[in-house]
Amino acid sequence: MVESLLLVLMLVVVLGIASQWMAWKFQLPAIVVMSIAGLLVGPIFGVMNPAEDFGDLFRPMVSIAVAIILFEGSLNLNIKEIRGLGKPVFRIVTWGAFLAWILGSLTAYFVADLSWAVSFVIGGIFIVTGPTVILPLLRQSKLKSTPAKILKWEGIIVDPFGALIAVFAFETILFLTGDGHDASALLLFLAASVFAVVLGYFFAKLIGWLLEIGHIPEYLKSPAVFTAVVACFTIADEIKHETGLLAVTAMGMTFANMGISSLKEMRHFKENISMLLLSSVFILLTSSLTTNTLLDVFRPEIIGYVLLMLFVVRPLSIFISTINSGLSIREKLLVGWIAPRGIVALTVASYFASVLQDEGFRGASIVTSLTFALVFATVCVHGFSIGWLAKKLNLSAEGKPGALIVGSNRFSIALAKVMEELEIPILVVDNSWDRLYKARRAGIKHTHCEILSEQTDYTIDFTPYDYLISATEYDSYNALVCSTFVAEFGRNNVYQLSKQNLSGDQIHEIDHALGGRELFSPKYGLEELKYKQKGGYVFRKTQITSQYTFQQYMKDREEETVLLFILRKSKQIAFFTKNGDITAAPGDTIVSFTPPSKEFHKIQEKLEKKREDDETKKS
Structure with a gap:
């Protein structure tokens, strides 16, 4: 002991x-x-x-x-x-x-x-x-x-x-058995229960009001609420045992529905x-x-x-x-x-x-x-x-881990299409109905809403999605989205496209704790990726086997190839990132953004082979 x-x-x-x-x-x-x-x-x-x-x-x-x-x-x-x-x-x-x-x-x-x-x-x-x-x-x-x-x-x-209910049953039994108890004990219990609800409501309203009008500084908000919860529970429980839980539940529900800005x-x-x-x-x-x-x-x-x-x-x-x-x-x-x-x-x-x-x-x-x-x-x-x-019972959202992509543009929709072909659950979110036209035309699952809105929690079911990719044209917005959803997805699963710094706002100097992990390569922001896409870059899926290893793939790929992600044999997704160092094993699939020259050579090889086959048949 x-x-x-x-x-x-x-x-x-x-x-x-x-x-x-x-x-x-x-x-x-x-x-x-x-x-x-x-x-x-x-x-x-x-x-x-x-x-x-x-x-x-x-x-x-x-x-x-x-x-x-x-x-x-x-x-x-x-x-x-x-x-x-x-x-x-x-x-x-x-x-x-x-x-x-x-x-x-x-x-x-x-x-x-x-x-x-x-x-x-x-x-x-x-x-x-x-x-x-x-x-x-x-x-x-x-x-x-x-x-x-x-x-x-x-x-x-x-x-x-x-x-x-246990307290009520106990008090009722003591009353019915006589044993020195009368109806006043039951009435006291009911009154104490009502008081507990009112007390919880009052505490929530009071603390909420103090928070909203700025009478409690930012660094004391959480400790103040913590203290209020303990006080609310103790007061109610001292008046009547076991009513404290009712008081803090009423307090929490009132808080949740007050629209307090610092609630998150x-x-x-x-x-x-x-x-x-x-x-x-x-x-x-x-x-x-x-x-x-x-x-x-x-x-x-x-x-x-x-x-x-x-x-x-x-x-x-x-x-x-x-x-x-x-x-x-x-x-x-x-x-x-x-x-x-x-x-x-x-x-x-x-x-x-x-x-x-x-x-x-x-x-x-x-x-x-x-x-x-x-x-x-x-x-x-x-x-x-x-x-x-x-x-x-088909009531599970289990399956391949999905990705939620914020921002509808030419590159993000093409990326979503490739993921959909690999049977990865995908949802594209944008606050512009016009920009979502690309998602609608491609047949990609999409939602029209502001991802940072409070209503998002009630309009989007995040359960199927393990990863978040913020791919809008605004670096600061991408950083804000990723920072907001760190608690929901985990810091290792929120990503944003590499910063472009086209607006002169020096966003690369912001605190490293803000934003998500930068995808692909520091050289390729959204504009560079869209430029490459317009120039003929294509998405390619390459299966890694025991014969064709990851090392061989890295040796064969063209220098300008942008490595995007690896779909593991286990169905997990590993994204290539700015500071990441990942490898593929047999059974994994590498998705890359490949220059058109390699695609052109492959088409030429297929046409040449077809011509040779036709000549062989004629002879």
Whole structure:
């Protein structure tokens, strides 16, 4: 057992981030990797037990972390996003949640052999999925827009209500059993819930107003919002336990729909903080479990309960609640299957386990084991199956990584056409309808919008596209587009054409952190490429084999050939860049922009061969 508290804290953070990296590297569900890491250092090998190490600080630490994660998730809930999806989303977060509560409670009573009191409390807790588990899965699985948005909205909105339903069930049971409680406790709970929503709304409006009128300097904006979230959660939770989550959700949703100009920068800050907290909290919770909790997981009644929750309760609640909602059978099947439980379920259940045991209710002793069994089973089963099932139901945007090209011009359309021939998903975006004429005439998929507009998030589904290429005639605009979408695509996947410096604005002197990676060669900006295209340059695709190697290709190519990109055998794209050094392996395809002379010689050779063949036939 580690004795140093500082060392325990270091292990928690390192294991959390290492688990996230491993999940990314090997394409595994991050929640599964974190859970396994926590179990290994906790109950299995006994390296640490954070619940004991941190003592009274453990629960407040976890609670505030969950509040920040939930707030960050609710910042993504802009009402504009669910245009056309309002009906199924509303049905699922209301009737669907209610059905899941009732069916889950009945299952707990009849299958897991819990008392009615315990059954209805954990039935409320288990309606949650939450951003801690749903958002990482959606990030990895690349679902199509409709099921992805439904699962995201359900996870974030229902998350605080699971805790509230558990509190409501508990207070109702105490009232019905007599036990010194009267109706005033229920009224206090309802009043505290309403107060939490109002408090979250007030905090969002106040902080938003201070941000917009400039009363908070730029460097303090994110820390101020961070502090407000902690304060909002704490005030509500001190008044009535578990209403804090409702308060921060209301605060986040209000923020998301206020149109605050600096919201995107704050969202990036919160995403980074949330990633660190999410990773750490999962390690904290799983490593604090006991060996007895793990052994109880294998009890027949717990296994039976988990199976029914997976295969009956969740699908049934979704199918019934979405009747005549406009969702297809395939979408209902996917949404009805995916319901991983996460941090909120673990933290709230651990709180109620001790409270229910103190009240002497039957079955309270196995609540923690039951919760962990459901959490671990759902994150594993749903984490590993979401991608496979989405592909089977044709609800996945998986395939060859696509490219989003900003700017419609002669060269960008020709580049898009070549990529389309290689079956690479392509979308050309331009704010000029006239310039998009070239895309329309070439039959290239296109969208007429301003890529930097806030509306872009709701008009373009970015899921199929892994790369962004800004290819307009304005270097500064290209740099701005790439800088804006670094968080969306990753710094290694945003590109712009080489700077032209034709306007005398000295753009080559701007901060190296701004803009994207420069494509192809410093010698070839957009004007040079269009000039070459007009002069007869053509796009060529060359297959690399074990006989015709990359080295041989580089030796054979003409000096003026512009190397564009390599389509790997694995379907990934590797672009030639200003500072890049890439090579092709057998099975890869090199796409280049080739001088007309080589093409002319090839045509001449074909004509000569045809003439020789004709003469041979005559003779």
